[in-house]
Amino acid sequence: MNVLGISYGYHDASATLVVDGQIVAAMAEERLTRQKHDAHFPTYAIRHCLSVGGIGTEDLDKVVFHEDPHTKFTRVITSSLAPFPHSRREFVNSAKSWLGEKLWALNTLSARLDLDPAKITYVGHHFSHAAQAFMGSGFERSAILIVDAVGDWSSTALYTGEWVDGRPQIERVTEIAFPHSLGLVYSAITAYLGFRPNDSEATTMALAAFGTPRFADVFREIIEAKPDGTYTVDQRYFNFANFYKGAYTEALVEKLGPARESGAPLGLDCLDPDAAISEEDQRFADIAASIQCVLEERILGLCGTLHTAAQTENLCIAGGVAFNCVANQRILDESAFSSLYIPPDPGDGGTSVGTALFAAAQAGDLTPSGLCHGAYLGKSYEEAPTLEMIEHVNPTHFRRYMKVGVDAAQNNNWKVERFEPEDGLSGLCAAVADRLMQGELVGWFQGNFEMGPRALGNRSLLARPDDFDAARRLSTLVKNRAPYRPYAFSVTDGDAQALLDIPADQVRFHRWMQLAVPVRPEAAKMVQAALHVDQTTRPQVCFAEDNPRYHALLSAFGERFGKAVLLNTSFNPSGYPLVATPEEALVMFARTDLDVLVLGDAMITKVRPD
Amino acid sequence: MSMMERIKVRALVSVFWRSKQTMLSAVNGFQATEADGVWHLLRGIEGAEDPKVRATLFEHMIEEEAHAEAFGLVCREESAQAFVPTFYEREDIFPTGTPIWKLIAYVHVGEVDATARFGVLRDALPPGRLKEALKTIVADEEGHIDLTHDLLLELGASEAEIRKTYRRVRLRRAWEGWLRSGKRIVNWVAVTLLSGVYFVMAPFFYRTARAKLRQNTVEYDNNRLKGAQ
Numbered sequence: 082m083n084v085l086g087i088s089y090g091y092h093d094a095s096a097t098l099v100v101d102g103q104i105v106a107a108m109a110e111e112r113l114t115r116q117k118h119d120a121h122f123p124t125y126a127i128r129h130c131l132s133v134g135g136i137g138t139e140d141l142d143k144v145v146f147h148e149d150p151h152t153k154f155t156r157v158i159t160s161s162l163a164p165f166p167h168s169r170r171e172f173v174n175s176a177k178s179w180l181g182e183k184l185w186a187l188n189t190l191s192a193r194l195d196l197d198p199a200k201i202t203y204v205g206h207h208f209s210h211a212a213q214a215f216m217g218s219g220f221e222r223s224a225i226l227i228v229d230a231v232g233d234w235s236s237t238a239l240y241t242g243e244w245v246d247g248r249p250q251i252e253r254v255t256e257i258a259f260p261h262s263l264g265l266v267y268s269a270i271t272a273y274l275g276f277r278p279n280d281s282e283a284t285t286m287a288l289a290a291f292g293t294p295r296f297a298d299v300f301r302e303i304i305e306a307k308p309d310g311t312y313t314v315d316q317r318y319f320n321f322a323n324f325y326k327g328a329y330t331e332a333l334v335e336k337l338g339p340a341r342e343s344g345a346p347l348g349l350d351c352l353d354p355d356a357a358i359s360e361e362d363q364r365f366a367d368i369a370a371s372i373q374c375v376l377e378e379r380i381l382g383l384c385g386t387l388h389t390a391a392q393t394e395n396l397c398i399a400g401g402v403a404f405n406c407v408a409n410q411r412i413l414d415e416s417a418f419s420s421l422y423i424p425p426d427p428g429d430g431g432t433s434v435g436t437a438l439f440a441a442a443q444a445g446d447l448t449p450s451g452l453c454h455g456a457y458l459g460k461s462y463e464e465a466p467t468l469e470m471i472e473h474v475n476p477t478h479f480r481r482y483m484k485v486g487v488d489a490a491q492n493n494n495w496k497v498e499r500f501e502p503e504d505g506l507s508g509l510c511a512a513v514a515d516r517l518m519q520g521e522l523v524g525w526f527q528g529n530f531e532m533g534p535r536a537l538g539n540r541s542l543l544a545r546p547d548d549f550d551a552a553r554r555l556s557t558l559v560k561n562r563a564p565y566r567p568y569a570f571s572v573t574d575g576d577a578q579a580l581l582d583i584p585a586d587q588v589r590f591h592r593w594m595q596l597a598v599p600v601r602p603e604a605a606k607m608v609q610a611a612l613h614v615d616q617t618t619r620p621q622v623c624f625a626e627d628n629p630r631y632h633a634l635l636s637a638f639g640e641r642f643g644k645a646v647l648l649n650t651s652f653n654p655s656g657y658p659l660v661a662t663p664e665e666a667l668v669m670f671a672r673t674d675l676d677v678l679v680l681g682d683a684m685i686t687k688v689r690p691d
Numbered sequence: 692m693s694m695m696e697r698i699k700v701r702a703l704v705s706v707f708w709r710s711k712q713t714m715l716s717a718v719n720g721f722q723a724t725e726a727d728g729v730w731h732l733l734r735g736i737e738g739a740e741d742p743k744v745r746a747t748l749f750e751h752m753i754e755e756e757a758h759a760e761a762f763g764l765v766c767r768e769e770s771a772q773a774f775v776p777t778f779y780e781r782e783d784i785f786p787t788g789t790p791i792w793k794l795i796a797y798v799h800v801g802e803v804d805a806t807a808r809f810g811v812l813r814d815a816l817p818p819g820r821l822k823e824a825l826k827t828i829v830a831d832e833e834g835h836i837d838l839t840h841d842l843l844l845e846l847g848a849s850e851a852e853i854r855k856t857y858r859r860v861r862l863r864r865a866w867e868g869w870l871r872s873g874k875r876i877v878n879w880v881a882v883t884l885l886s887g888v889y890f891v892m893a894p895f896f897y898r899t900a901r902a903k904l905r906q907n908t909v910e911y912d913n914n915r916l917k918g919a920q
Contacts (some may be wrong), residue, residue, distance in 0.1 A: 114781040115730055121780040149913055163904050164899035165889075170892065173885040177878070187918065205913025256909035277773035313907060322904065343773040415892040441917060445785070466745065470736070473746035482757040656776065664736050667754055 083140055085130065086437030087123060087190065088147035088209070090183050090277060093430035094123040097458075098130035099437040102447040106133040107429040107532050115665070118280065119658075120192060121132055123223035123433075129460050138194045145440045147432035148206035150186045152233040154179050156259060160322035162516055168234040168322070190589075201600040204436055206232030207400075208240075210427075211251050213435025214397035215242035216442065218422035219453045224391035225251065226383060229264045229400030229428070230279070231321075236262030237311075237400075239383060240380045241391045244449050249442050254390045258323040261314045262403050263376055266304060268373045269319050269328035272367055275341035278328055286405055287566045288374035290615045291349050291358070292366030300375035310386030312379045341365050342431050349565035352549050354614040374442070378404070384416035394419045399435075403427035404534075406597040406619045413587070413596065423595045425456035426533030426641045434458075434532070438654070455627055456537050456593055459530035460661060464681035467663035471497060471685065479671045484654075487558050494688040502682050508628060510637035512684055513677065515545060518641050520551045521676035522559060526666045527630050530659060535594045536651035537621055538571060539632030540659045544648040546570050552610035552648060558674035561655040567613035571621040573635045573645040581620055581647060586607060591622040604644075611648040621649060697811050705817040711769065718765050719823060722811075723777040725759035728801065730781055731794065737838045747842055751798075756832050761824040768820060792846045794858040799839035800864060805834040 086097040089110070097107035106129060113125035131137060157179055157520040161172040171634060182189065191198045204212065210227040227241035232238075235256035242251045259265075259395055268278040271285045303315045320326045334340060341347075348362050357364070372398055384396070396418035398409065403423050413421050424431050433452070441447065460666040480489035500509040523543045531537045542559065556562045571579055577588050582599045590596060597617045605616055612618050625632040639645025652666065653659045654673075660666045663680050670678040670685065678685040708714040732752035738743045767774045784797050806829060813825035843853050 115726070115733070115780070116776075116778045125781065145916070146904070149917065152911065152913065156904060159900045159903050162893050162897050162900040165893040165900075168893075169886055169889050172880050172889045176885050176888070179879050181881070202918040203914045204916055208914050233913060234911070238909075240914075251914060253914050258906050258909045260904055261907060272773070275773065277775060280775075281773070300797040311907070316904075341769045344767060344771075353900060443916065467740070470745040470749060473743045478750050479753055482753050495698070611815075662733065662737070664733055664749060664752075668756060671753060 082145045082441060083134065083136055083144045083330075084145065084437045084441045084444075085127065086145050086147070086196075086435070086440070087427055088126070088432045088436075088598070089122050090120060091119055091429065092118040092120045092148075093428055094126070095430040095433040096123045096126035096130050097433040097437045097606045098134045098136075099347075099441045100134050100136075102438075102441050102445055104434065104438070105616070106130040107434050107459070108317070108460060108530070109426070109532070109658070111430075112459060112530055112661040115657060115661075117656065117658045121188065124193070127194070129236065133460075137439075138196055141194070141196060143440050143444075144190055144194065144196060145436040146186060146190060146199045146201065146203040147209040147429070147436050149203055149233045150184055152205070154184050156231075156234045160260065161440050163322050164565055167326070171322075189347065196593050196672075198675040202440065204439070205235075207235050207238035207256060209432040209436045209439075210399040211242065211397075211435070212249075212439035213240065213424055213431045214399035214422065214427070215240075215251060215434050216249065216438035216537050217424050217454050218242075218395070218397045219449055219598045220395045220397065220420070220422065221449055221496060222391075222393050222398070223395035224387045224393055224418065225396050225397045225399075226380075226387055227381070227398075227400040228380060228402035230268060231259045231262055231265060234258055234573065236260075237383065239387045239390070241393075242381070242397065247447070247448075249439060251439075254387060254442070255311065255518070257311055260316060260319065262398070263304065263312070263314075263379055265321050266300075266314055266319065267372060267402065267683060268374055268454060269321075269333075269404075270368065271556035272328040273333065273337070273340045275343040275345060276367060277343075279555060282401075283404065284563065284566060285369050286373060286407055287351075287613070288347075288349070288366050288369035289407070290370075290567075290613050290617075290662060291565065292368070292370030294371040294374035295367050296337060296371035297374045302458040303376070304379055306374055306379060310382040312382065337368055338364060338514065346352065347563070347565060351567040351612070352552055353564060355443050365375050373405075373407060376405070377408045380408050381415055384412055384418065388417040395422070396420065397422045399424060399431065401428045403595070406595055407617075410598060413590070421590050423593070424533075425531065425535070425537075425593045427595075428533075431533065436679075452556055456531045456533060456535070457529045457539060457628065458532040461529040462662055464526075464663050465681060467667060467680060468497060468499070468683050470664075471495065471667070476671065476687075484558065484561065484673050484674055487672070491674070491689050492671065492687060493690055495690050496686050498686070500682045502685070505631050507637070509679070509682060509684060510634045513634060513679055514637040514641055514685070516677050517545055517638055517647065520545055520548050520622045522555055522674065523677040523679060524666055524670055524675050525631070525634070526652065526660070526663060526680050530661055533593065534651070535621070536649060536659060537593060538623060538628045538634075538649070540652040540661075541631075541649045542652050545642070546611045546646050547560065547606065548610040548648075549610050554674055555648075555650065559669075560650065562650075568611045568648050568650050569619040570611040570646050571609055571623050571631070571635060571649040573632055574624045576639065576645045577620070577622045579644060580608060581618075581622075588622055589624075592624065592627060594619050594621045607644060608646060608648075624676050696808075700808065700811045701815045704812065714821075715766050715770055718762050719774075719777045722759050722762035722766065723779055725755050725762060726776075726806075727779050727781070728755045728798070729759060731797070735791055735794045735798075738787070738789075738794075744791060744846070747838070748795075751835060751838060754835070758828045758831065761828060765820050765824055781818040792843055792848055793856065795839050795842055795846070795855065797842070797860050797863075799836065800857055800860040802832050802839060804864070805880060806836060846906060874912065
């Protein structure tokens with residue numbers, strides 16, 4: 082049976098093809114269009130999924146859409162009517178967008194895929210998140226927690242999932258309705274702090290580590306806990322139903338003080354935690370710490386309710402708030418759940434995976450463990466044509482187009498070394514590890530790109546984890562990354578517990594960089610450039626069976642460094658999604674201060690003038 | 692660029708661009724157009740077989756990417772709000788398998804138009820970040836005009852074939868321009884009509900809407916596959 086899962090229309094459009102119960106390919110459209118969070122119809126993701134599966138649209142048995150467009154339409158129109166007479170612009174834009182296209186999403190699917198409408202099905206948005214969380218978990222029975230901004234009508238949903246007679250059954254415990262939304266409050270505070278909402282929530286989370294939650298009582302009052310573990314949001318502080326007026330109101334500014342202007346300097350630095358912080362910057366950090374603290378408290382309240390209802394130790398989490406690795410770790414530490422699963426892409430981009438797997442499971446006798454999937458579900462590329470092209474590229478041509486601050490004179494010539502595939506891996510890894518040991522910055526491009534926003538060793542920028550200078554160079558001359566955003570590291574499963582303060586039975590929870598954990602004090606110096614100011618990190622524990630090439634590189638570096646650990650960050654320029662093609666990787670190599678680019682079995686280095 | 696269009700651009704700058712938001716919205720559109728060009732060149736590189744052609748397109752692409760970033764930087768530096776880039780729905784200009792020179796001809800005509808439009812804009816603007824960015828960009832785009840034309844000759848096309856292709860591309864771009872104008876008109880009509888609907892309908896429904904938004908939980912059944920089974 083061939084099932085295609087599709088999400089699009091708000092942000093992070095994606096497609097997933099499941100053939101006979103196995104995921105053939107899954108990817109976000111953004112990787113193929115180079116537009117971060119691209120919401121458009123996932124033409125290219127679908128095309129590639131079908132191409133990998135070797136099928137056409139006529140071979141599809143079922144297409145599953147990730148939300149209920151009719152219900153969502155009622156929510157959008159209702160919320161734009163409520164602020165009358167101050168919401169004309171909101172109403173007009175919503176109605177135009179929905180009546181013009183989004184309401185007819187199912188017809189669009191049928192038309193664009195040239196498919197019989199009888200093959201098209203859909204589920205509620207939060208249900209698709211629940212399916213995404215539960216289907217790949219391998220659990221026979223689990224509680225499911227979905228927290229995001231807003232779906233069809235709900236913003237938070239609690240479910241139980243169970244396999245009964247070979248079929249998945251997902252039952253609702255409760256759903257909290259829009260506009261009461263933890264995700265939207267967090268996004269509004271992200272906007273208040275001068276960052277881009279719906280994109281830079283991780284920056285708010287990063288900022289929180291610099292602060293103390295002295296405004297927590299303000300947020301406890303705004304997001305009021307109810308005795309049953311759920312919550313309500315005081316709407317006087319926000320414009321969720323009328324966001325053209327801005328995400329937050331003057332009432333919030335009166336409580337917290339003036340908002341931060343986007344682009345205003347923020348003097349906080351992960352690599353220099355002792356640096357003096359201005360009073361105003363400290364206030365912003367304290368506000369971030371406060372919303373983070375109350376978010377965690379409310380999520381723990383939800384977990385309590387869910388545990389009572391589900392009567393299981395297993396928990397699956399999805400929805401945009403599941404990207405909050407600090408909150409995830411607190412769930413693991415403080416809730417009654419002891420086993421945790423968060424899919425590689427818990428946001429909207431991953432809903433196509435869940436819906437496709439759920440529909441396939443409804444139709445067949447799949448086992449839960451048979452549905453477990455990894456993160457390397459994206460497209461792979463031949464590197465050979467790019468390497469041929471490089472012979473005709475003149476690096477000096479790019480001197481005028483270097484990123485700000487990069488010494489153009491350094492970009493004179495490139496050297497390409499090819500390693501034979503038979504024994505190439507050890508040779509390649511040794512050569513790259515030597516470069517890393519010298520403090521060089523490496524772009525590592527291998528195989529299929531990752532599903533989800535985390536670089537997990539197939540599209541990664543790597544550096545020595547104890548080297549502050551390398552980390553600073555990476556931030557300023559490669560990534561254009563704010564200094565208050567910390568780096569993380571990858572470590573092999575064998576060395577994970579030597580560096581991280583985690584029990585052995587939780588090591589596997591860290592495969593996809595979804596939890597922030599403390600580093601052992603005795604190991605902190607070794608990974609000091611990949612730590613946040615609170616001495617935590619969001620590690621990737623790499624298992625050889627998940628990614629043998631990357632594991633081999635980590636091991637080769639470990640032979641030289643003492644521990645198999647590397648600073649690992651996403652291979653993308655600021656504002657873009659992770660690179661997909663070798664050419665995109667080469668552009669970044671050409672225009673930035675990257676020293677080495679590895680494309681498959683080839684290593685390209687910049688020949689620096691003496 | 693015709694005299695009428697030059698006057699139009701100057702009027703745009705001196706009248707409408709007094710509003711910073713309008714100006715930044717337009718610059719964001721330039722950013723999106725340049726980024727779209729980068730994406731098409733990437734697709735071209737994937738489709739081209741000759742490594743030399745791929746290398747030329749690659750070098751060209753890097754310049755276009757720098758232009759997109761220059762426009763994005765203007766938006767970032769001039770606005771107090773966080774920059775949210777405009778996105779276009781990506782769509783291949785030609786079907787997969789179309790000879791690469793057709794794409795290059797399309798790019799060439801685009802460069803000619805962009806050079807003319809950005810040149811007029813550069814001259815009309817008062818000193819500032821955008822004017823400085825346009826100085827570099829126009830110089831680059833002028834180079835791209837020659838580059839793409841030479842590349843077409845290198846690929847073996849005759850001058851006559853090239854001119855014929857340019858004419859076809861110009862017709863196609865003119866048609867696309869008309870479609871965009873049509874969409875703008877439809878959009879204007881829709882905004883007017885829906886504004887009317889809002890003021891007629893909302894007074895009757897806003898109380899119901901407010902009551903609905905006071906509900907704290909969701910009760911409807913959304914927990915199963917719907918539609919055809």
